[in-house]
Each structure stands twice: as C-alpha cells, then as structure tokens.
Amino acid sequence: MVETLEQFLPHPLLAIIMHAALPMVIVFPYVLFAVWLERKVSAHMQDRLGPMRTGGWHGWSQTIADMIKMIQKEDIVPSRSDKFLFKFAPFLAFMGAYAAFAVIPFSSEYIGAHLDVGAFYILAVTSVVTLSILMAGWASNNKWSLLGAMRTSAQIVSYEVPTVVAVLSVIVATGTLNLMTISEMQTGTIFNWLIFSNPFLLIAFVLYFISSLAEVNRTPFDLPESESELVGGFQTEYSGMRWGMFMLTEYADMLLVSLLGSVLFFGAWNSPFGDFMSGPVWGVFWMVSKGMFFIFVMMWLRWTLPRLRVDQLMDVCWKYLIPIAFINLVLVALWEMLF
Amino acid sequence: MKRYFKDIWDSFYTIAIGMGVTFRHLFRKSVTIQYPDIKPELTERARNRLYVNMDDCIGCDQCSKACPVNCITIETVKAVPPDDLGVTSTGNPKRLWVTKFDIDIAKCCYCGLCVYPCPTECIKMTDVYEFSEFDRHNLVYNYSTMTPSEVEEAKGKFEKWQADKAAAKKSSTEKKKEGSEKPKAKQQESGEGKRSDSPEDKKSES
Numbered sequence: 001m002v003e004t005l006e007q008f009l010p011h012p013l014l015a016i017i018m019h020a021a022l023p024m025v026i027v028f029p030y031v032l033f034a035v036w037l038e039r040k041v042s043a044h045m046q047d048r049l050g051p052m053r054t055g056g057w058h059g060w061s062q063t064i065a066d067m068i069k070m071i072q073k074e075d076i077v078p079s080r081s082d083k084f085l086f087k088f089a090p091f092l093a094f095m096g097a098y099a100a101f102a103v104i105p106f107s108s109e110y111i112g113a114h115l116d117v118g119a120f121y122i123l124a125v126t127s128v129v130t131l132s133i134l135m136a137g138w139a140s141n142n143k144w145s146l147l148g149a150m151r152t153s154a155q156i157v158s159y160e161v162p163t164v165v166a167v168l169s170v171i172v173a174t175g176t177l178n179l180m181t182i183s184e185m186q187t188g189t190i191f192n193w194l195i196f197s198n199p200f201l202l203i204a205f206v207l208y209f210i211s212s213l214a215e216v217n218r219t220p221f222d223l224p225e226s227e228s229e230l231v232g233g234f235q236t237e238y239s240g241m242r243w244g245m246f247m248l249t250e251y252a253d254m255l256l257v258s259l260l261g262s263v264l265f266f267g268a269w270n271s272p273f274g275d276f277m278s279g280p281v282w283g284v285f286w287m288v289s290k291g292m293f294f295i296f297v298m299m300w301l302r303w304t305l306p307r308l309r310v311d312q313l314m315d316v317c318w319k320y321l322i323p324i325a326f327i328n329l330v331l332v333a334l335w336e337m338l339f
Numbered sequence: 340m341k342r343y344f345k346d347i348w349d350s351f352y353t354i355a356i357g358m359g360v361t362f363r364h365l366f367r368k369s370v371t372i373q374y375p376d377i378k379p380e381l382t383e384r385a386r387n388r389l390y391v392n393m394d395d396c397i398g399c400d401q402c403s404k405a406c407p408v409n410c411i412t413i414e415t416v417k418a419v420p421p422d423d424l425g426v427t428s429t430g431n432p433k434r435l436w437v438t439k440f441d442i443d444i445a446k447c448c449y450c451g452l453c454v455y456p457c458p459t460e461c462i463k464m465t466d467v468y469e470f471s472e473f474d475r476h477n478l479v480y481n482y483s484t485m486t487p488s489e490v491e492e493a494k495g496k497f498e499k500w501q502a503d504k505a506a507a508k509k510s511s512t513e514k515k516k517e518g519s520e521k522p523k524a525k526q527q528e529s530g531e532g533k534r535s536d537s538p539e540d541k542k543s544e545s
Contacts, residue, residue, distance in 0.1 A: 041365070043369070044364070044365045044366075044367075044369065045361045045364050045365055046364070047364060047367055047368075047369050047370045047371075048369055048370070048371050049369045049371050049373070052373060300358060300361060300362070301354075301358070303361055304354070304357045304358050304360070304361045305354065305357065320347065
C-alpha cells in the first residue's frame with residue numbers, strides 16, 4: 001500500500017503520512033455516525049424520536065452541528081489544575097486509541113503495519129488510554145474526576161486479564177499473533193470463521209465481548225464516567241473540543257474492540273458467502289459492517305442494563321470471568337491438540 | 340458450586356429477556372410528536388386562551404369577581420334612554436356600555452372559574468395555546484370594541500343624563516310643593532325602576 005502511494009506522491013514522507021491517515025477516513029465519519037446512531041437507538045428504545053430537525057432526514061447532521069459547536073466553545077482550563085497534563089490528556093487518549101488501528105487489517109490489501117505481534121501490540125497500546133484517563137482525573141484537581149480516574153484504572157487493570165486470556169485462546173488456536181495471518185486463515189465461507197472452528201472459542205468470544213465492554217468503559221461498566229454519581233467522572237472539568245476528544249476516543253475505542261473481535265472470531269474482511277462479494281473493497285465493507293454490528297449490540301446493551309456497583313464489577317471480573325477464561329484457555333488448547 | 344453456575348445462567352437469561360424488551364421498543368411507535376409540524380389534538384374541554392364575545396357581553400362583572408388572580412378588568416358606563424344596545428344572542432338585554440374589558444393573559448392561571456358565572460356564556464376558554472409574545476404588555480388583551488372617543492361620548496351622555504335627572508328631581512320636588520309638572524318626572528322614574536330590578540330577573544331566568 002505504501003509503495004503504491006509512493007508512486008503517485010512527490011515525496012516518500014508524504015506517502016507515509018497519507019498511509020497513516022487512512023484509518024482516519026473511516027474513524028471520523030464513523031464517530032459522527034455512531035454518536036447519531038447512539039442517540040437514535042437510545043431514543044427509539046425509550047419510545048422517543050431523538051434528533052429529528054438538523055439537516056432534514058431524521059436529524060442526520062446533528063453530530064456535525066455538535067462538532068462545530070464544540071470547536072467554537074471556550075477552552076476552559078481550571079486555574080488550580082496541572083495545566084500541561086490537563087491539556088495533554090485528551091490528545092494522549094486519542095493517540096492511544098488511534099495507534100491501535102495501525103494493525104487492524106481493514107481489507108486484504110490494507111493494513112497500517114504488518115506487525116508479527118499485532119494482537120500483542122493492540123493490547124499494549126490501548127493501555128495508554130487508561131494512562132490518559134488517570135492523567136485527566138489527576139490533573140483536573142477535582143475529587144470527582146480523581147474518583148472516576150481511580151475507578152477506571154482499577155477496572156481496566158482487572159478486565160485486562162480476561163481480555164488477554166480470551167485473545168490468547170485465539171492465538172492458541174491459530175498459532176500466530178499477526179492479525180493479517182489470522183484473517184487470511186478464515187478465508188472461505190462462514191464456517192471457516194474461528195468462532196465456528198472450535199466450540200470453546202464461542203465461550204472465549206463471550207468473555208472477550210464482556211471484558212472489552214469494560215475496557216472501553218461502556219455500560220454496564222461505565223463507572224469511570226457514571227454521570228449520576230460522579231458528575232462526569234474524569235471528564236468533569238473538560239469542556240469544548242477537549243471533551244470532544246474524549247468522546248472521540250470512547251467511540252474510536254468501541255470501533256477498535258469491535259473490529260478486533262471480528263478479526264479474531266468473525267472472519268475479519270472475509271465475506272460470509274465465500275467468493276461472492278469478496279475482494280479488497282468488499283473487505284472494507286465487511287470489516288466495517290461487522291464492526292458496526294457489535295457497536296449496535298453495545299448500544300443495545302447500554303440502553304438495557306443499569307450500571308454495576310464497584311464491588312459487583314470486581315466480582316464479575318475476578319470471580320467469574322478470570323477463572324472461566326483460564327479454564328476455557330486450557331480447553332481450547334486441548335481441543336486444538338485432539339482435533 | 341451449583342449456585343455459581345445458576346448465577347451465570349440467570350444473568351445471561353435475564354439480560355436476554357431485557358434485551359428482548361428493548362428490541363421490541365425499538366420498533367414501537369414513539370410517544371413524542373414533532374410539535375410545530377404536528378400539533379396534538381386537545382381534548383374537548385381543554386382550557387387555554389380566554390376568548391370574549393363582546394357582542395354578548397352585558398358588562399355584569401361576574402367573571403372579574405370570580406377570577407382568583409384578578410386578571411380581568413371591566414369598566415362600564417350605563418347606557419341612557421335614547422341609545423338602545425339591543426339584546427344578546429341569549430336574549431338578555433344589554434344596558435351597559437362596556438368601555439373596558441382587559442384580560443391580562445400573562446396573569447391568567449387557566450382555572451376556568453370565570454367561564455361558569457357568565458350569564459350570557461360570552462367568555463370561554465379556547466384551544467389556542469400558541470400566543471407567546473416578546474413583550475409581556477402585549478399579553479394584555481383589550482376586548483372592548485369601543486374607541487376612546489365613543490367611551491368619552493358614552494360617559495358624557497351618562498353624566499348629562501344624571502345631571503338632567505338630578506335637575507328634574509330637584510325641580511320635581513320643588514314643583515311637588517307647588518303641585519305641577521308631574522307627568523314628565525313620573526315617566527323618568529318608571530324607566531329607572533325597570534332598569535334597577537331587571538338584572539335579578541335575568542339571572543334567575545338563566
């Protein structure tokens with residue numbers, strides 16, 4: 001992909017920048033769409049209508065208007081905060097989320113970086129988001145922000161374990177950490193997808209989905225924000241575009257875990273119908289639509305379930321997810337050995 | 340151990356039920372309406388903006404007395420003999436010029452208490468609810484159909500009539516002593532008597 005771009009562009013550096021900015025082409029419109037979708041889904045689940053007026057058809061441009069509004073807003077920095085950390089945290093958060101897109105194979109022809117340790121890289125680099133949330137909470141110099149940030153770090157450190165073990169089950173089954181290789185292994189019809197190749201990988205997927213919900217701070221695990229208890233958690237002191245960056249990060253993270261889930265379990269960019277509708281461009285379509293499906297499920301869960309209490313959150317992780325994940329890992333390995 | 344697996348099963352089962360409920364609601368008709376485009380149908384006796392049909396108003400001041408927030412101000416001038424104001428559509432004779440009938444709708448609490456005492460059913464609550472203004476003085480509605488000059492005219496006539504009556508009375512008492520000019524005074528007195536007792540009659544009728 002970089003080589004192709006280098007042929008068209010005057011300078012190789014420009015080609016590299018273009019190549020790096022390509023996921024942005026998917027992520028930005030996706031975030032605008034997902035925020036709108038979230039509002040529509042939540043509204044219709046509560047028998048409301050949601051945004052209807054901006055832009056004409058069902059308020060489709062509401063989020064664009066919101067974004068323009070946020071850019072225009074005053075940039076407020078609390079006077080007693082740690083100025084540098086406070087200003088830097090939202091950008092670090094987005095950096096962490098965006099960096100992870102480097103190893104997501106969007107199509108058979110496009111992947112940011114052909115890393116042999118792709119899955120490991122994603123798990124490592126998404127931890128930067130935790131760091132930025134802790135940074136934001138501490139720099140705000142506000143007890144609600146700090147409480148929210150503390151909860152986040154406790155939550156993400158706990159849920160990192162079942163996520164990693166669930167991903168490890170897939171690695172045991174495929175024998176590689178390279179996400180492109182994992183995608184290529186699932187070529188063919190729907191039955192070649194990893195989730196159908198091994199009954200214990202289905203359990204691994206459920207574990208992965210639950211713990212990734214906690215990783216991206218979605219309801220029922222949205223304790224870091226918890227509007228009703230902690231005002232806004234780590235975001236309390238943020239406004240305008242800096243707050244917008246956190247929002248962007250949250251939705252980019254949702255897309256990331258959904259895409260990773262579809263790469264690891266649901267055949268990545270492969271068409272479910274074998275050769276029908278398959279190819280590099282169809283690959284992007286399948287990848288994004290699989291991702292969007294899981295994002296819809298996340299929204300569906302958000303408007304169905306209430307938030308967990310802190311002790312329940314820890315119970316779910318340490319008493320249920322982690323033991324099951326480890327037993328499941330052993331069973332996946334056994335199945336792979338026997339069949 | 341059995342409890343442990345039952346808890347896991349229960350959580351998945353109940354979440355599935357909950358998700359089923361929310362999914363069904365996703366396709367249900369929404370309860371909100373797109374207000375300025377689609378207006379709600381109000382019930383038959385919805386109480387919104389007051390309306391006064393001045394053709395039927397007899398200026399009896401009952402609505403103003405009933406109002407708990409004093410938002411209705413009525414001023415009247417008695418109509419004097421040469422002028423005949425006619426009757427209302429309910430058949431009540433009109434005897435007063437209604438020189439002022441102001442409703443401060445900003446004060447109105449939409450209780451509807453002014454509607455019931457009206458003998459001619461001329462004040463009523465309509466289903467109009469869109470009447471916001473930028474200046475709240477515009478919310479004082481002037482229902483009186485009389486122009487200021489007409490009001491002055493009516494007042495002048497009444498004052499003149501009163502003065503004439505006083506003069507006539509004075510002269511009649513003077514004449515009584517003398518015993519002359521009786522017929523003219525009698526005519527006026529009988530006309531006045533009819534006016535003072537008739538509102539009571541009408542109220543009992545309605």
